[in-house]
Amino acid sequence: MAERYTVRNPVFESGERFPMLVNVCTGVPLFEPTVFALTEFRARNRASATIEQVLRALKVFLLFCDMYQIDLTERMLDGRLLELGELDALVQLCRLPMPDIEAQVDASPNVAGPAVVSLENYRARANKAIPEVAGDTAGVRIRYIRQFVGWLADRCVLSLSARHPSRAALLSAREIVTSGLTARVPDDKGRNRARGRRALDEAAQERLWQIVDVNSPENPWEGRHARVRNELIVRWFMGLGVRRGELLGVKVRDMNFRANEVFIARRADDPNDPRVHQPNAKTADRLLAISADLAQRTRHYIFEERRRFPAARKHEFLFVANGGAPLSLRGLNKIFDVLNARHPDLLGLFPHLFRHTNNYNFSKVADEQGMDPEVEKKARSHIMGWSETSGTAETYTRREIERKAREASLQLQNKMVKPLNDSE
Incomplete structure (x- = not known):
């Protein structure tokens, strides 16, 4: 051909x-x-x-x-x-x-x-x-x-x-x-929502953490660097909800370990990026807080794993391939190809799924804190890098709405009938 x-x-x-x-x-x-x-x-x-x-x-x-x-x-x-x-x-x-x-x-x-x-x-x-x-x-x-x-x-x-x-x-x-x-433009909006995979539930998340643990016998990646880096990548995706291009565009100098913050920057046409297909932020620049644990793991990766590659000293990008070059989009996708091949029970993980999962977890935290809906919407928009007026945040609340609707529906059904084990 x-x-x-x-x-x-x-x-x-x-x-x-x-x-x-x-x-x-x-x-x-x-x-x-x-x-x-x-x-x-x-x-x-x-x-x-x-x-x-x-x-x-x-x-x-x-x-x-x-x-x-x-x-x-x-x-x-x-x-x-x-x-x-x-x-x-x-x-x-x-x-x-x-x-x-x-x-x-x-x-x-x-x-x-x-x-x-x-x-x-x-x-x-x-x-x-x-x-x-x-x-x-x-x-x-x-x-x-x-x-x-x-x-x-x-x-x-x-x-x-x-x-x-x-x-x-x-x-x-x-x-x-x-x-x-x-x-003739296909109109698939709103269809097949019931079967659409939008986020990992709690059981799937727990299973994922067991697999990606550096010392887990189920970890599919070979080599100490790959295991440490890939677990950290999953934690970044799950914890911060960043996109692929945003994660791969982070530089070491974007990390502020004193304040435990990371700057997600747009750097279109960066002359210092050697990758032909440059990963880049799709949404707005923003400053995100990172937990003490995530900061410690990131610091460990920089000083214990990344620095072992002489080629990594020639650039500032945080995540590197085996050899020290900046990790590419193709290399990132291959990480999850290996994971899915070894663990088909996870039903096809891909980077953007973690963004949905992050929003799902954020909705649960917002409910637990009793967060005002408008405040929740603005906070979600800031974390994701959207404009406060974009309305995109609403598309990520669907799973939580469905969960609440399911609970309410079951309560109504339980009040409607007499249990079968009751004597007649």
Whole structure:
């Protein structure tokens, strides 16, 4: 399976990272996706990770155009964009993992005629049980493709004279395509909440602590450094609720052991970060308190484990890989891949799950303290790095609300019936 397009992430001397969508055969960045990323995202100071996500969505669109031999530039000059059947085929492609998309394009590189999606073809595809990406991932792809197609159409319209015969038709086609893609964005919000895994309950948390203990025979990691570091990482995730990029971006100088505090900073395009895919804070800078125990464990890691690697002295990042280089996002993910492979009973741990667990535990503490709901919301927003008015804090209270609702429902049911063991 030959890759046609790929996203490359060069790092400039200033530390700036600017992902580009590149033609693999020529090694040259594609002009229109690059200009689109520059004008619509980089000019608005969007993070390089966001731009990379945009370009991966545009890669899906370009593969779709290759698959159906669609020359969008030629079509726009004729006042056309995409047909309705092509919109359906594009949306179906957006639901597939990238390797499956590339495989489909390689299997049918010379599809002739417009895309047609019939009910029979849809049923046949559904019966094959082809794996699909999450609905929100497909939705993100469709939204960025919609924006790109609209941007292309606007550029073409601006290049045409007011009397050009294709101008009005292209404006009409733009509205039809953008509204058609909008209508086809998957709406998974609010569905499958009952089965959605949002946090570790008390039993799962206790089981996790037993496994990650440095001296536990069940600990899946090899080497003293890996065991100490990985247990500390889990404690940081569980105790502080930080994101992956925030944890990997912490530097030793961000630690204040006198006050037992850590500064979570945004350092976009840090020239001192050697990682191509720079981990970074997604939310606001903030100062977080750390417990005496967590501070002691972190201090021990710095002076007893981290300092053993000469390469670790060349940078300030707190968590390092075996060898001393800053721990990468891929390396962090591999830690949990190993853990899940050795302990499938944990049912798939991943870093963001700890953020939900932190919020779940925070809700319990807030209840125990009788914290005012508004104070709780603001405190939660500060810890997570959200704006007080963002409303994001409300999405993390769902599990606690469900627990309270369950208790109330059981109380009502118990009052409604007479116990079976009562004599009649």
